[in-house]
Amino acid sequence: MLDLSQCSEIKCPIQFVVDLLDNKWSVLVLRELFGGDRRTHELLAALPGISTKTLTQRLRELEAQGLVERRVYAEIPPRVEYSLTSKGHQIQPVMVALHQVGSQWLEQESCVCPLIRG
Amino acid sequence: MLDLSQCSEIKCPIQFVVDLLDNKWSVLVLRELFGGDRRTHELLAALPGISTKTLTQRLRELEAQGLVERRVYAEIPPRVEYSLTSKGHQIQPVMVALHQVGSQWLEQESCVCPLIRG
DNA sequence: CCGGATCCAAGAGGATACTG
């Protein structure tokens, strides 16, 4: 008998994206890559607190989702560079919106630091 | 001695928003509330798989962050309604962008269901 | 109807050490 269960699941586009990115680091990794190609140690430096294990996991996931490309250079010492694919670039509107809303909310927050308030 | 550690932390706006929403359900709860005010059991029905405990947790968080308002009516049986605050509405650009990118990606996916292709 | 309290399973993710 034909299994149509997958077909009847009408997937919400919002949920679809959220599912791809709902973990501690994916969005921030993408944010870095929007700044240009990055080597592994550059990402580690740009994302304080992330472990090598987690960074690798996230990059592999993003690669499997077709958002990120991994390029390996046959050199000693090894060199690996990560970049956004064209599909990865498509997420830019989300990043722009996150940045806009985040800036708005940060402004609205009362600043805890008297020095900045001046 | 004055603790300035908080001040030296320059917060990325993107990370700021991500921190507020990085869990399994917050974005989807907000998606529902963009559809209008909702009672508890309506949210439970609209979010298949969520538990009452988790829904309450997310709502309390969103309330604490000022994104959601909780209104209690003194009736028997009890009635509680949740709605977006004005700050909550400010996240709309993110939802729009998520929806747009998600739709785009879903289209690009090869459809697994022959009936829809048909 | 709403939601708090408890218990529990699963997974995410950090620290460290090690390999090519």
Next chain:
DNA sequence: CAGTATCCTCTTGGATCCGG
């Protein structure tokens, strides 16, 4: 330099039961 393997901790979140 890049990445894997192991170990371990903490959090998330579901299931269930109970109370207002």
